[in-house]
Amino acid sequence: MTHDDILAKFGPREAMEYDVVVVGGGPAGLATAIKLKQLAADSGKEISVVVLEKGSEPGAHILSGAIMDPRALTELIPDWKAKGAPLNQPVTDDAMVFLGETGSLRTPNFLLPPCLHNDGCYIVSLGNVVKWLAQQAEELGVEIFPGFAAAEILYGDNGAVKGVATGNMGIGKDGEPTDSFQLGMELHAKYTVFAEGARGNLGRQLIGKFKLDDGKDPQTYGLGIKELWEIDPKRHQPGFVLHTAGWPMKNDTYGGAFLYHTENNQVTMGFITGLDYSNPYLSPFEEFQRWKTHPNIRWYLEGDESKGIKPAKRVGYGARAITAGGLMSLPKTVFPGGALVGCDAGYLNVSRIKGSHAAIKTGMLCAQAAFDAVMSGRQHDVLDAYPEAFDKSWLHDELNKARNFKAWFKKGLTVATVMNGLEQFVLRGHIPWTLHRHQPDHAYLKPAADCKPIVYPKPDGKLTFDRLSSVFISNTNHAEDQPAHLTLKDASVPVNVNLAKYAGPESRYCPAGVYEFVKNADNTDRLQINAQNCVHCKTCDIKDPTQNIVWVTPEGGGGPNYVNM
Template sequence: MVERETMEFDVVIVGAGPAGLSSAIKLAQLAQENEQELMICVVEKGSEVGAHILSGAVFEPRALNELLPNWPELGAPLKTKVTQDDIYWFGSETSARKLPSFATPKTFHNEDNFIVSMGNVCRFLAEQAESLGVEIFPGFSAHSLIIEDDSVKGIITGDMGVSESGEQKDGFMPGMELRAKYTVFAEGCRGHLGKELISTFKLDDGKSPQHYGLGFKEIWEIPAEHHKPGLVVHGAGWPLDKDTGGGSYMYHGDDNQVVVGLIIDLNYSNPHLSPFDEFQRMKHHSIFADTLKHGKRIAYGARAIAKGGLNSLPKMTFPGGVLVGCNAGTLNFAKIKGNHTAMKSGMLAAESIFTAISAGSEHTELSDFETRFKESWLFQELDSSKNFGPVMHKLGKFFGGMYNTIDQNIFNGGLPFSFKDDTPDHACLEPASRHTEINYAKPDGVLSFDKLSSVFLSNTNHEEDQPCHLKLADMTIPLAKNLTDFNEPAQRYCPAGVYEINEVEGKQTFVINSQNCIHCKTCDIKDPSQNITWVTPEGAGGPNYPNM
């Protein structure tokens, strides 16, 4: 058995995203205001804070205004205010209809919001946290839970220097036990420890299953004459067919840069669909191409988002800890925004933890968190939009869109109807024999590109000789079941070319190129047999996004 060093803290926070860092800052502020001393530690699996952060992002500053009211003086990277909202319905690859404001849900409107890089916002938040005495450890993955006496007591960081065969290499460093009175899990969407906690403590009993989308993002540099700072473009329809939900976006941000992307709901049914290729062909529509053709692509990434809303939100607390942000699923899909809600959830968790520690409690259930949550604007937001996603799934894009526009614009989300979607996303995939294969055009190298050149732009790197972090419960399923029934969709739903079917002399093999993994978690979500489990690789592995 490996001997591990132990470090003791008052609070350990897993993940240096907007939720985790907001929780750390709020805790440190409360300690300072009450002249108490708290030892707060944040562990981050990325090589630096922000390295694994990917978000659109049009940012609503409501939570930031509460957390750091003087953020302009502190130099927060919120520079480009939204000046124009354009929303389109794409009927085909050549048609586009601009929708009037009254015909779209008011939650899509972005007055007083900012176009930002959330990676840079997180770097700013990390600076504020550290200035308050918070310790932040990038490059350390939270590998496993410490559960004793039915209570979470902390986490164990991942071992460093283990070979693919499981042997200790030269320079082996065992992970450490980070023990705490309370642990905050802010891993982001489909966090592997969050997934384990939900199962262990049955936090999703009585809830609809969580639903997800896969979000793509590219950053392009364009000439100044084609740059319109503050312009926000959203679109629905083409290239996605009538049975596939999602939407496109393009934001004109700072420094002659635009970000462009596509979100595809992961409840799609056609196993031949390739989300990556849908995104690539989307950029050929003139609404996007007229801007992008003048520029150069400089960054690429993809990430799953949790969009089930309140109906899918698990119980967030358990003995010894709390789930916050996208690890729980606090994104408001009606706004296509989750950063401000993630921040608020982290702040509420901090208030509950500080109250508990001040009362001398540790490793207990945060009994007042539910009340704080239900009395907050975060709950009000999620409650008013709880039908948004399910109604789109039940009624389709047209009638679902009409319902949501009426519900949000006239009744503020208060129509007295309840919609739920109780079918998990992976169970929506249908046999390949029911669908026609999709022939995607080859990338032109101007607007559209292949997966490998895209992954290169994500600066993804993993130590090659390490255990594979993509675990198969049954090694036979990819070929014996998924290939036979679904034409092995992992070849297509993965946005990084991780999974391949190779054939040599008539013998097929299922190949996992784990070095390509950009930590999007799509395979963990969409595999029809639920045979793939994503776990953390060696610390600092994965993408290194500069300003996504």
């Protein structure tokens, strides 16, 4: 039964009216909602705001390193410390280390460019910060609906966005309503703000429909894979921030890693792989596992009986795509009836490896524009005041200084290191030139025949692991009897094109083991999609060389349930 058939049989959907609907309960969406309510309270006005969050609770789907610059948070909630915001571990030291296969070279701190200094920043669980932000929003009167995924954009007769509809619940794998079927509901608004994070399902549709990226560089992404470990107190250095470049990545592949010492004898570690890599045999997950075997990294994780040091224990795992194109790839962020904020637009500063402060700031700027519009009686028009305010903000200045950072890496690690050092350290971001990119990430993938296969070592179950055991500790779950939310435009393409020409890259770029090529009884190949494993990272939607895979929202509440990530 098609979506239209379901509406014809069970509709019409219930509709709820709000002044502003926010899609996504991350830092950008919650900052938007909080600021709207603050503005209303300050002016003695009323404004109705609702936040839709597809995770089971606020923070359940939030994954980030994360080092947080509190600048925007301080603007939003000046007394955040007194209110108990979970920013508990200030950064105490920074290290940038270039790795060889066995050796390493640390850059002296006095030579680090400003973008790699984290003075005044905090090592946080962004998921916990988001939970706290949700509490602040609800205290101000924001309605938050967790477990409700916005699955459809609603348009008015004039073509403007008039709201969203949540997905239907209780649809079986065969597409037919089950006994537990519930029709989705419509949420109408004067303005709808999209804050879904990188490669948002609805944001991607809006960028295409309104041609918001015309004249812009194609967006580029990285895949961030993260683990949370408990380590021996003797090797824990609270507040120490370690970033690495080089091994195990090749010189022509963008990537880097991090290890942050947070509170409670825990470290967060992760690996970021630029999704514009060319070798289809590369596996970002396996590169991360290899990185942990480097002497500089395994030292924190391995035990040493002679010194009374216990082996570390892995307690969390997750993955998420991040935007990396910066200012040159930033689409137009407004359209009739709505706006894009945070990583749904692509505001992350890849040179600082930070996006939460940008998400909060853009949410605040959008909220001011939406509030002024609602109070003046306007609706469903274009919030031009939002991008105008961004152009005058400190965030624009920050992103402008970093506009070439990722682009230099297409010329190799050595050139990128020298040129980014020149731009950030010597010129202090006052750069007289601009680099451009001309292809999306998936277009960089080369045929397998032109590339050398990569043989990765088997996991040892102590430092390195397989994907299925990793997904298990992400607490990922989807209702089994629902249609796969990883859809194919053409079911023949994975075998006939992706496997034949590119050696089946989806079986390697997915960090959750969702895609698997298996043999049929007649020894032919087929693609098996294990949708229940999906951690919602969006890599397949980005890197599939034929753009045949389309990620759509599963039932609300499905996906990972991250803890302290």
